[in-house]
Amino acid sequence: MIQFRQVEAFRCLMVTGTTVGAARQMNITQPAISRLISDLEADLGIRLFTRTKGRLEPTNAGIRFYKAVEENFLGLERLRQVANNIRNDAPEHINVACSPVLSTSLLPQVLKEFVSDDPKVTIHVTSCNTSEILLKLQDMKVDMALCPAFPEIAGIEQTHLMDLGMLCAMPPGHRLAEKALIYPDDLEGETLIGWLPIGPRAYDMEQATIDKAQIKTRYSIKTHSSHTRYAMVAHGLGISVVEPFAARIWQPNQVVVRPFVSEIRYRYVLAYPTSAKRSELVADFQAATLRAIRAYDFNVEGYENWRCLT
Template sequence: MLTFRQLETFREVMRSRTTQAAAEALRVSQPAVSNAIRQMESQIGFDLFDRVGKRLVPTPDAEEIFRDSEAIFELYNVFAQRLDSRKTNSMGTLRIVCTPPVANALMPPVIRDFVGTRPEVRINLDSRRIDGLFESLETRRADIGFALNPPQRPGLVREELALAQMVCAFPPGHPLSEKLAVTAADLASYPLVLFEPASKLNLILQDSFLNATLRENAIAEVRYTSLACLLAEAGIGPTLVDSLTAHAGHRYKLEYRPLYPAQRVSVCALYRANEPAKRVQTAFLDAVRGSGALAGIDEFGVTDG
């Protein structure tokens, strides 16, 4: 079986027609080139060159072998380029799973900027509730996950990327726009768009902000922050969402005020513990850490005290 190095040496001799020139191109000694050609001829059972003075004249068989070998080197060059792209994190496949608020608010600008400089990277983005997110990571259907206030989970690393807070969202001109911060008492006289009782964001609010009166004022209950904002935008009633949803993209025609006392919520990355990450995954997580989409989520200020 011929080695790749033998083919490489043969190819260079075919180009230069002398062992000395081939040796200089390959940065080896001239005897090393001569020995490689003789070993190749011995292995295949026939001569590849006629020796004419100091020059090597390829036989017709050598010319055919040379043409056939070009496909091997073209494939090798493509492979080498792909390896180099992986080294610079400019290619690869990344499977991301997020809870809906993070998928809607954080991922679009981060992915846009990330693939903008890495056109050969392929992103698979899935949006799931927290149980589905855990399942995707644990069954390796996803490489990395992002969620708001996820619980600790054995076998997964939970990295806090930023600290957001819950805010009140309402249409421009609403009486709540006169407030610097919104208390539970401020909302007592308004119909509200709230989250389903079992939803993660409702669980954040129910212990220290939502009371029986506010729950009775719920004219609509939803599962996702995007739908809560759309209903508030339509004038159905104020709603309570995370500041990541409020800040990222400014896509809703709404005004926002922080809650008092402040209701904090963590933006977290989750990935499998004790398992090396793909290079493209590490690069993407770095991009999320430095994202401008995270930079403004606490812009409403801390209202405690």
């Protein structure tokens, strides 16, 4: 059975690079370090180090194992920090994961609302894609996440916030800019900036809409990033069916947007680890999110018809 002392010796050896350094850090002898490493290798059934010209060099297996060790030690360090904060009566903090486009649009307004109620709280924000968000929720590395909805997954609970329709983004002077509303038929013959299938749900909805309209389009660029799609439009590389949150950021930067009339709806949620005990701060964050959503100005004429709040 693996002992914590063995893993600690392994980590110290990886960090310091020598048995002397590891022994000094753990305040034990070099032979003791060697024994702990040998016992760990025996328990794991893998070779963690090779000796080259008198130096211990980690094997590929040792490097892979070290990555897992670091992740777990970071968790322990976090527990020590939490205990230290409690002991010193330090302010609480919450960990929030957020999809990139929401982190630059909706989230700042949510946090503005939140800190007005809880000014002493520290907020740790991680911006990442949905697959990374799900891993962090399952591993309970974040308290909550603000993101697009996803299929039911064990260990994660979702609270519905809103459903939103799409926009069509285009460069200034584009022929479609004269229209108040854009329909799928209007995309006939256009060069599109599309979704990369890394986001299958969004990609499938858009592709199904175009297929249903029986129109011919050409995808010049595909990307999984909403901001990248807006940026490509701003540089005249095509038009794009886009989510609405970033519109306000890009409209002053050579992008014109119009409501896109289709059945495509984006559902946004707050997600939580199911087994985690929710604090009052989490409830305060949810309340702040709902206030920010209701007050959010997409700055797109006629768009309110495509917005449905919880």
